[in-house]
Amino acid sequence: MQYTPNPERYKNSVGYNYCGKSGLQLPRISLGLWHNFGDVNDQNEAKKMLFTAFDNGITHFDLANNYGTPFGSAEINFGKFLKNDFAPYRDELIISTKAGHLMWDGPYGDWGSRKYIIASLNQSLKRMGLDYVDIFYSHRYDPNTPLEETMSALSDMVKQGKALYVGISKYPPTKAREAYRLLRENGTPCLIHQDRYNLFNRDVEQSIFPLVEEKNIGFIGFSPLAQGMLSDKYLDGIPTNSRAGQEFGFLKKEQIKPEKIEKIKRLNEFAQNRKQTLAQMALAWCLRDKRVTSVIIGTSSVKQLKDNIKALDNLNFTDEELWLIGEIAAESE
Numbered sequence: 001m002q003y004t005p006n007p008e009r010y011k012n013s014v015g016y017n018y019c020g021k022s023g024l025q026l027p028r029i030s031l032g033l034w035h036n037f038g039d040v041n042d043q044n045e046a047k048k049m050l051f052t053a054f055d056n057g058i059t060h061f062d063l064a065n066n067y068g069t070p071f072g073s074a075e076i077n078f079g080k081f082l083k084n085d086f087a088p089y090r091d092e093l094i095i096s097t098k099a100g101h102l103m104w105d106g107p108y109g110d111w112g113s114r115k116y117i118i119a120s121l122n123q124s125l126k127r128m129g130l131d132y133v134d135i136f137y138s139h140r141y142d143p144n145t146p147l148e149e150t151m152s153a154l155s156d157m158v159k160q161g162k163a164l165y166v167g168i169s170k171y172p173p174t175k176a177r178e179a180y181r182l183l184r185e186n187g188t189p190c191l192i193h194q195d196r197y198n199l200f201n202r203d204v205e206q207s208i209f210p211l212v213e214e215k216n217i218g219f220i221g222f223s224p225l226a227q228g229m230l231s232d233k234y235l236d237g238i239p240t241n242s243r244a245g246q247e248f249g250f251l252k253k254e255q256i257k258p259e260k261i262e263k264i265k266r267l268n269e270f271a272q273n274r275k276q277t278l279a280q281m282a283l284a285w286c287l288r289d290k291r292v293t294s295v296i297i298g299t300s301s302v303k304q305l306k307d308n309i310k311a312l313d314n315l316n317f318t319d320e321e322l323w324l325i326g327e328i329a330a331e332s333e
C-alpha cells in the first residue's frame with residue numbers, strides 16, 4: 001500500500017534548529033542508518049522506522065557509503081524506500097552521505113584522495129537512485145592527503161550539483177579550522193561538523209564546540225546513546241538481539257564492562273527521578289547545549305524511535321543535575 005505521511009508532521013514535529021548561520025534547518029533529532037538498515041536487518045522494521053521518523057517531522061536521514069552489512073546495503077535499501085515511498089517528498093528530505101572509511105579494495109577505496117571522494121559520491125548517488133545529496137561529508141581526516149585535495153573534491157561536488165552542502169566528520173580541531181577556511185575560499189562553506197557526542201564522550205565540548213561557534217557552523221552529534229549503552233538494555237546482561245550481542249554490531253561485548261554498568265545503573269536511577277528513561281535523558285542532555293544543531297540517533301525498532309522522540313518532552317536540567325550527571329558519567333572505570 002502507498003505510504004501516506006502524517007499530515008500533521010510539521011505541526012507536531014520534533015522541532016528544528018538552524019544549522020549554524022546557514023539558512024538550512026535540521027530536525028533536533030535525526031535518524032542515522034549505520035546499523036539496522038543493511039541486508040542483514042529486518043527490512044519491514046527498517047521501512048516502518050523511516051515512516052515513523054518522517055511522520056514526526058524527522059526530515060534528516062544520515063548515511064555513508066559503507067553503512068549496512070554488507071557495505072553499501074544501507075544506501076541500496078534506503079534508495080528502494082525512497083523510490084517506492086518517499087519519491088513525492090524528496091524536497092522535504094535532507095539526505096547526507098559520506099566517504100572516508102574503507103569502502104572498496106585497493107588504494108582508491110579509502111581515506112581522502114580526490115579519486116576516492118568523487119568516485120564514492122558517484123557510487124552513492126547510483127545506489128540511492130538520487131541526482132544529488134543534501135550534505136556530503138569527508139568522513140574522517142586523512143593525514144596522508146593534502147587537505148586542499150580533499151576539500152576541493154568536496155567543493156567540486158557542490159559545483160557539479162551532486163551535493164547541496166558539504167561537511168566534515170571527526171576532524172581534529174586544527175585540521176577542522178583549516179578545512180573550514182579552504183571550503184570557504186572555494187566558495188562552498190562548511191555547513192556542519194559531525195562528531196561523536198554523548199555523556200561518556202565529551203571531548204568535543206573543549207575541542208570543536210568553540211570552533212563551530214566562532215565560525216558559525218552547525219554541529220551534529222552521533223552516537224548520543226553511546227551505541228545503546230546509555231539505555232537500560234545492558235543492565236541485566238547482553239541481550240542476543242542487541243548491538244553488542246550481534247556479530248555485525250560495532251559495539252563489542254568487551255565494552256560492556258561491569259564498571260560501566262555501575263555508572264549506567266546510577267544514571268538510570270537519575271533519569272527515573274526525572275521521569276524519563278535513561279535514553280531520553282541522554283538525548284535531552286546532548287540537546288541542552290545550544291551549539292548542538294541535532295543529534296543523530298540509531299534505532300533498531302519503531303518502539304525505540306518513538307520512545308526517543310519523547311526525550312523532547314523534558315529538555316530542562318538544573319545546574320545541580322548537570323553537575324551530578326557529569327560526575328557520575330566521568331567516574332573512572
Ligand SMILES: NC(=O)c1ccc[n+]([C@@H]2O[C@H](COP(=O)([O-])OP(=O)(O)OC[C@H]3O[C@@H](n4cnc5c(N)ncnc54)[C@H](OP(=O)(O)O)[C@@H]3O)[C@@H](O)[C@H]2O)c1
Pocket residue numbers: 031032033034035036062063139169170194195221222223224225226227228229231232233241242243244279296297298299300303304305307308
Ligand atoms: N561520522 C561518523 O563517523 C559516525 C560514526 C557513528 C555513527 N554515525 C551516525 O550516527 C548515527 C547514530 O549512531 P549510533 O547508531 O551509534 O547511535 P546511538 O543512538 O548512540 O545508538 C543506537 C543504538 O542504541 C540502541 N537504542 C536506541 N534507542 C534505544 C532505546 N530507546 N532503548 C534502548 N536502546 C536503544 C539501539 O541498539 P540495539 O541495536 O542494541 O537495539 C540502537 O541501535 C549512525 O546511524 C550514523 O548515521 C556517524
